Amino acid sequence: MLAAEASEEFHAPGPADFEFPPIIGGFSKPMLIILLGTLAVGLFFYFAVRRAGIVPGKLQFAAEGFYGFVRNSIAADAIGREGIKYVPYLATLLAFLIVLNVSGIIPFLQFPVTSRIAIPLFLALITWVIYNYVGIKRQGFGGYFKNMLFPSGVPVAVYPLLAPIEFLSTVVFRPITLTLRLTFNMFAGHLVLLLCILGGEFLLLHVQGVIGFAAGGVALLFGIVMTFFEGFIQLLQAYVFTLLSAVYIGGALTHEH
Amino acid sequence: MEGNLNMVGYGLAAIGPGIGIGLIFAAYISGVARQPEARSVLQGIAILGFALAEALAVIGIGLAFAL
Numbered sequence: 001m002l003a004a005e006a007s008e009e010f011h012a013p014g015p016a017d018f019e020f021p022p023i024i025g026g027f028s029k030p031m032l033i034i035l036l037g038t039l040a041v042g043l044f045f046y047f048a049v050r051r052a053g054i055v056p057g058k059l060q061f062a063a064e065g066f067y068g069f070v071r072n073s074i075a076a077d078a079i080g081r082e083g084i085k086y087v088p089y090l091a092t093l094l095a096f097l098i099v100l101n102v103s104g105i106i107p108f109l110q111f112p113v114t115s116r117i118a119i120p121l122f123l124a125l126i127t128w129v130i131y132n133y134v135g136i137k138r139q140g141f142g143g144y145f146k147n148m149l150f151p152s153g154v155p156v157a158v159y160p161l162l163a164p165i166e167f168l169s170t171v172v173f174r175p176i177t178l179t180l181r182l183t184f185n186m187f188a189g190h191l192v193l194l195l196c197i198l199g200g201e202f203l204l205l206h207v208q209g210v211i212g213f214a215a216g217g218v219a220l221l222f223g224i225v226m227t228f229f230e231g232f233i234q235l236l237q238a239y240v241f242t243l244l245s246a247v248y249i250g251g252a253l254t255h256e257h
Numbered sequence: 258m259e260g261n262l263n264m265v266g267y268g269l270a271a272i273g274p275g276i277g278i279g280l281i282f283a284a285y286i287s288g289v290a291r292q293p294e295a296r297s298v299l300q301g302i303a304i305l306g307f308a309l310a311e312a313l314a315v316i317g318i319g320l321a322f323a324l
Contacts, residue, residue, distance in 0.1 A: 012260075015322055077301050177312045184315040240308040247305065 010202045013194035018115060018187070030113045037099040037113070041092070067091050070242070078246035079253065086249055089130065093123065094242040097182075101234035104190055105227050112234065115186035117179065120241075124178040127245040132171075135252030144252070178244060185237045189230045196223030267321035274314035281306040 020028040048063030056064055070091040075083030100119065104112030114120050135144045148170055149163040196219050203216030285303035289296050 073297075073301070177316070180319050181308065181312050181315050184319050185311075188315075188318055236304070240304060243301070243305060244308060 008206070010199065010206075013191055013198055017194055018190075020111075029111060030116055033103050033109050033111060033113045034100065034119070036109075037096065037103060040099050041095045045095070066095065070094055074239075074243055074246050078243060079250035082253060083246065083250065086130075086246065090242050090246055093127075093245060094238055097123070097238035097241055098235060101186060101238050102231065104186060104193075104234060105231050112186040112190055114182050115184075115190055117183045120179045120182040121175075123241070124175040127178065127248060128175040131245075131248040131252040134249060138253055174248060178241065182237055182241050185233060189233055192226055193223060193230060196220070196226055261321075263321040263324060267317050270317040270321075271314050274310050274317075277310040277313075278307055281310060 020030060022028045023032065044059075045063060048059045051057075052060055067087070071084065071087045074090055074094075075087045079086060097114065100113045102112075103109045104115075132144075135148075138144075139147060149166055150159055151162075151166075154162060200216045200219035200223055203212045203219060206212075207216070281303060285299055288299050
């Protein structure tokens, strides 16, 4: 610290900034955002299709565009012709994740709830149950694991090496990576925003001097740029989570790659 | 200076996924440059590859805070 008026030390943001005190009786800000997000998604689709007509209104057009996007470029690409059955789940998942992720850059909410591990974990477990269930239902219990562990077209000598890897990757690591990818993308993104904005504020208000104003201004401007970049990342990660769910379901349905 | 050596380790660990993601998008760009009509097909594959390579970096940041 160059300036003498630097009254207190700057505390870099860390995992402690992701803990929120309860507002009223155990009801905290992340819970409020989840509640608002659930209401937003539910009401959007409810009002979009409440008076569905042949000539769509604005809201119906938006909802149909969204649903069509999930059907054509996620379900049809990753699952195939059978994918149409899973579009309701995938569309709900994508809409819910978009709302919860983008809450990180909406003023006053400004916290991506998916950076708390419980929400991505639970959504990943739903996907895990679905793809294992459809795989076992389609190929039978033995057939599902036989096709997973001993895929055809592989030399027999490789099986002892391949089978444990395939088992771990399909049953254990898929839900874990699905969870961690979303959680820590949101976590890291929120941390970068906190660092830019809190650091810029500290430099401008507490350090001051030429260095403080120059560096603080640059930090705040960079914070604005990062906010837009973060918005892009949040949409992309919601898409990636949904796409991977669809890929896993598609993989369980077809036993030949 | 206060801080945690874990973060330096994470910075080093992020080099690998960084190179991997760079290679994926390099291949995607040259694929689209050669065959612009294949863009929509390649896009999904590129994002899938990006997501799988990025998982390593993301697990790294998780461990950097957890350990």
